[in-house]
């Protein structure tokens with residue numbers, strides 16, 4: 765029999781018992797709304813939920829809300845969004861490792877920016893926007909002269 769190698773919604777954790785009513789909680793999703801500086805987002809929050817309305821989220825579940833909060837912060841602070849980081853990096857012809865070394869943040873930085881795990885700083889955001897408008901600026905970072913050699 766084929767084994768499901770994908771994401772198991774039940775995970776390997778044993779079902780939790782509700783501390784409010786004693787019923788067995790089940791894995792599921794419920795809408796959650798978070799707010800930040802006048803912006804808000806509603807998304808499906810995974811967790812253990814009980815028929816009584818009680819819910820428990822694990823540290824792993826919190827990754828989902830952390831990423832949503834990061835997206836909200838990025839919008840509020842006018843930072844480059846994860847999808848934009850990826851688009852601009854590709855436009856510049858850089859892989860994630862090179863982008864992190866060249867633009868700053870280290871070899872793993874762009875993986876984190878693009879997954880939404882970590883927000884790019886205002887400085888990285890602005891640098892990406894400048895480079896998107898003027899890709900030739902990359903030459904400056906590579907240590908080359910911007911001036912073209914006269915034939």
Ligand SMILES: [Zn+2]
Pocket residue numbers: 782783784785786787814815816817818
């Ligand atoms: Zn309950």
